[in-house]
Amino acid sequence: KAGVTQTPRYLIKTRGQQVTLSCSPISGHRSVSWYQQTPGQGLQFLFEYFSETQRNKGNFPGRFSGRQFSNSRSEMNVSTLELGDSALYLCASSPGTYNSPLHFGNGTRLTVT
Amino acid sequence: SQQGEEDPQALSIQEGENATMNCSYKTSINNLQWYRQNSGRGLVHLILIRSNEREKHSGRLRVTLDTSKKSSSLLITASRAADTASYFCATGPGGGADGLTFGKGTHLIIQP
Numbered sequence: 001k002a003g004v005t006q007t008p009r010y011l012i013k014t015r016g017q018q019v020t021l022s023c024s025p026i027s028g029h030r031s032v033s034w035y036q037q038t039p040g041q042g043l044q045f046l047f048e049y050f051s052e053t054q055r056n057k058g059n060f061p062g063r064f065s066g067r068q069f070s071n072s073r074s075e076m077n078v079s080t081l082e083l084g085d086s087a088l089y090l091c092a093s094s095p096g097t098y099n100s101p102l103h104f105g106n107g108t109r110l111t112v113t
Numbered sequence: 114s115q116q117g118e119e120d121p122q123a124l125s126i127q128e129g130e131n132a133t134m135n136c137s138y139k140t141s142i143n144n145l146q147w148y149r150q151n152s153g154r155g156l157v158h159l160i161l162i163r164s165n166e167r168e169k170h171s172g173r174l175r176v177t178l179d180t181s182k183k184s185s186s187l188l189i190t191a192s193r194a195a196d197t198a199s200y201f202c203a204t205g206p207g208g209g210a211d212g213l214t215f216g217k218g219t220h221l222i223i224q225p
Contacts, residue, residue, distance in 0.1 A: 043156075043203075043215035045213065047212075048212060090155055090156065092156075101158040102156075103158065104155035104156040104158075107155055109153070
């Protein structure tokens with residue numbers, strides 16, 4: 001089974017721009033979660049989608065949004081980028097059932113200049 | 114906010130030795146999970162222990178959970194160079210919903 005695929009692997013953007021990151025989950029997984037990882041704040045939960053519906057959202061501003069398509073692929077969008085948005089963005093998929101572990105992609109490294 | 118806090122923040126041992134990492138958390142949990150992250154890459158799930166379990170084994174890994182002390186430990190026996198990575202504990206219901214709360218991690222270095 002193919003793992004979780006995130007594209008692009010690296011991204012450099014300018015402050016004020018917007019960016020879209022993509023995640024393809026493991027086949028059969030209906031839940032996709034997004035996490036932001038920075039040296040200062042560590043790993044922080046952004047949001048989770050299950051069957052195209054956002055089930056939960058972390059404590060991030062509205063500039064961070066996401067969606068999930070009918071094939072479970074997910075995209076994350078960040079508008080009006082700020083320098084502090086520079087981070088490794090990780091996507092994780094799971095069957096979405098209680099107590100099921102997460103399977104992470106290798107992330108998208110976003111640098112905002 | 115970070116619920117899990119790993120201890121120590123960094124650990125350097127010789128290959129073949131055992132490595133022990135600890136995790137403390139603040140609120141009640143349904144399960145606790147351990148993940149490994151190699152530099153700049155995604156996290157790999159190692160083991161999940163439910164709140165009604167006290168100990169779990171997987172290969173060279175042994176995890177304990179003490180809900181009365183709100184703490185967990187991860188023991189890696191007979192360490193190998195390939196075990197060099199950051200290790201995170203995470204708490205939550207699992208399955209994605211509500212999100213996992215991760216600690217800051219323990220950076221483990223195995224010296225040959």
